[in-house]
Amino acid sequence: MSSILVLSGSPSAVSRTAALADHLAGRLRAHGHTVGAVRVRDLPAEPLVRADPAHPEIASVVEAIAAADGVVVASPVYKAAYSGVLKLLLDLLPQFALAGKVVLPVVTGGTTAHVLAIDYALRPVLSSLGADHIVPGWFVLDQHLEQAPEGLRVHQGTAAELYRVVDAFSGAVAARRPLVPTS
Numbered sequence: 408m409s410s411i412l413v414l415s416g417s418p419s420a421v422s423r424t425a426a427l428a429d430h431l432a433g434r435l436r437a438h439g440h441t442v443g444a445v446r447v448r449d450l451p452a453e454p455l456v457r458a459d460p461a462h463p464e465i466a467s468v469v470e471a472i473a474a475a476d477g478v479v480v481a482s483p484v485y486k487a488a489y490s491g492v493l494k495l496l497l498d499l500l501p502q503f504a505l506a507g508k509v510v511l512p513v514v515t516g517g518t519t520a521h522v523l524a525i526d527y528a529l530r531p532v533l534s535s536l537g538a539d540h541i542v543p544g545w546f547v548l549d550q551h552l553e554q555a556p557e558g559l560r561v562h563q564g565t566a567a568e569l570y571r572v573v574d575a576f577s578g579a580v581a582a583r584r585p586l587v588p589t590s
Contacts, residue, residue, distance in 0.1 A: 408439060408440065408441055409439075409440045409441070409476040409477065409580045409581050410440065410441045410442075410443070410474060410475050410476050410477075411432075411435050411440045411441070411442045411443070411475055411476065411477040411478065411479065411580060412442075412443045412444070412445065412471050412472055412474075412475040412477075412478050412479070413428050413429075413431065413432045413435075413442060413443070413444045413445070413478075413479040413481065414428075414444075414445050414447060414478065414479065414480050414481065414493070414496070415428035415429075415444065415445065415446045415447065415448075415481050415482075416447050416480065416481060416482035416483070416489060416490045416492055416493025416496070417446075417447075417448060417481075417482065417483050417490060417492075418447075418448050418490055418491070418492045419448070419483075420448070421554075422483070423483075423515055423549055423552040423554070423559075424481050424482060424483045424515045425446055425448075425481075426552065426554055426559045427481060427513065427515060427547060427552055427559060427561075428444065428446075428479065428481040428513070429444065429559070430558065430559040430561070431479060431481070431513065431573055432444050432479075434570065434573055434574075434577075435479075435573070435577055438574070438577045438581075439581075440477075440577065440580065440581075443471055443475070445468050445471065447490075447492050447493055447495075447496050448492055450464055450465065450468065450496070451464055451465075455492070455495040455496060455499070456495065458495075458498065458499055459499075460499045460500075460501075465496075465499060468496065469499070469500060469501070469504065472500065472504055472505070472508075473504065475508060476508065476509065476580050476583065477508060477509040477510070477511070477576065477579070477580035477583075478505065478508050478509075478510050478511070478538075479510075479511045479513060479576070480493070480510060480511070480512050480513070480529065480533065481512075481513040481514070481515070482512075482513075482514055482515075482529065483514070483515050483516060484514055484515070484516035484517075484521040484524045487521060487523075487524055487527075487528065488524055488528035488529075489514065489524065489528055489529045489532075494532075497532055497536065500536055502536070502537065503536065503537035504536050504537065505533060505536040505537050505538035505539075506536075506537035506538070506539060507537075507539055508538055508539060508540075509538075509539065509540045509541075509542060509576060509579045509580045509583055510533050510538040510540070510541045510542070511541075511542050511544060511545075511572070511573065511576040512525050512529045512530060512533060512541065512544035512545075513544060513545050513546075513547070514529065514544065514545075514546050514547070515546070515547045515548075515549055515552065516546065516547075516548065516549065517548070517549050517550075518548070519546070519548065521546070522546040524546070525544040525545075525546060526544075529544070530544070539583075540579060540583070542572070542575060542576045542579055543572060543575075544572070545568070545569050545572045545573075547561070547565055547569060548562075548565070550562075551564075551565040
């Protein structure tokens with residue numbers, strides 16, 4: 408069984424990006440993956456700002472990334488890039504923390520003018536961290552995400568394309584998982 412870690416890089420307590428990350432984690436679990444999740448905003452601020460990778464909570468995230476076969480990196484767009492809180496975490500990772508991983512970037516934003524944030528801001532950083540395979544990411548307009556009592560609702564047209572990308576990521580992770588010999 409493949410393991411996936413979903414990183415939510417939203418600094419907000421109530422966040423469409425975090426809700427979307429949770430929603431995608433559920434879909435990946437339904438595909439049979441073991442899925443963990445980290446909301447970067449919940450990590451202690453001081454070790455993030457002081458760049459302290461030895462702090463136990465930061466070290467735990469680094470270990471979770473190392474153990475994962477795939478990583479979903481979700482962020483809202485801020486100033487035409489990914490969030491600062493996500494940058495703080497990515498800056499603490501070892502140089503090749505994503506080596507051997509399949510990575511899915513997912514970005515949310517208020518206007519399609521920010522759609523290139525994936526390719527011009529997030530993808531280069533993920534690549535510099537050694538990601539073996541960065542699948543085509545997906546940009547979701549905030550207005551296509553609705554928080555409802557029963558969970559997140561994704562606009563029908565957006566959902567079909569988003570799920571196509573997530574399902575392709577799921578397949579790529581499963582395909583890269585080494586076979587475990589049976590005795």
